[in-house]
Amino acid sequence: MIGFTIRDMNEADLPYVIEIEQSSFDFPWSRNMFIDQLMLRDIALKLVAVHEGTVMGYVIVWLEGKDSHILNIAVGEEWRGKKIAKGILDAVIARSLNSGCNRIYLEVRKSNSYALDFYKRNGFSVIGEEEGYYEETGENALILELVIV
Numbered sequence: 001m002i003g004f005t006i007r008d009m010n011e012a013d014l015p016y017v018i019e020i021e022q023s024s025f026d027f028p029w030s031r032n033m034f035i036d037q038l039m040l041r042d043i044a045l046k047l048v049a050v051h052e053g054t055v056m057g058y059v060i061v062w063l064e065g066k067d068s069h070i071l072n073i074a075v076g077e078e079w080r081g082k083k084i085a086k087g088i089l090d091a092v093i094a095r096s097l098n099s100g101c102n103r104i105y106l107e108v109r110k111s112n113s114y115a116l117d118f119y120k121r122n123g124f125s126v127i128g129e130e131e132g133y134y135e136e137t138g139e140n141a142l143i144l145e146l147v148i149v
């Protein structure tokens with residue numbers, strides 16, 4: 001079990017975050033997309049999991065009234081399977097509850113079976129499917145929800 005802390009993301013974390021992003025997704029977010037998120041002070045959660053100064057994973061979440069919407073989450077390949085995403089999710093749940101949210105939702109590619117398993121094992125349920133949600137490939141998204149009150 002690796003010890004790690006979860007804290008707010010800052011601009012100095014971006015080189016790590018972008019490296020993880022690029023190795024995790026076929027259509028990664030750009031640096032500017034992360035910068036835009038860092039500027040959204042009140043409505044977005046931007047968290048990183050850090051071990052000995054190294055960023056191992058991150059999450060971007062929008063707080064939308066009663067809903068907490070996970071837009072992006074990834075853990076570096078070499079750190080996967082060590083409950084780091086679980087730790088990040090626990091922090092998102094705590095912060096979302098603090099902000100008055102009563103559910104967390106997200107979209108995931110139908111083909112992303114590892115992520116789907118991760119969410120289901122952590123209590124999420126599939127509540128819908130959006131046709132052609134991912135424009136680059138036309139792939140469908142599954143919508144997953146976790147009620148947190």
Ligand SMILES: CC(C)(COP(=O)(O)OP(=O)(O)OC[C@H]1O[C@@H](n2cnc3c(N)ncnc32)[C@H](O)[C@@H]1OP(=O)(O)O)[C@@H](O)C(=O)NCCC(=O)NCCS
Nearest residue numbers: 024073074075080081082083084085086107108115118121
């Ligand atoms: C989905 C993702 C965030 C999960 O991160 P993670 O830190 O590996 O997740 P955890 O360690 O908390 O949980 C992973 C689970 O898979 C299990 N596992 C099984 N085989 C594994 C393997 N070969 N490697 C890693 N974990 C494995 C782990 O034991 C754990 O199971 P558990 O919950 O029963 O303990 C990560 O795989 C990732 O970044 N994927 C690429 C980006 C992505 O798809 N993001 C989601 C988009 S919606």
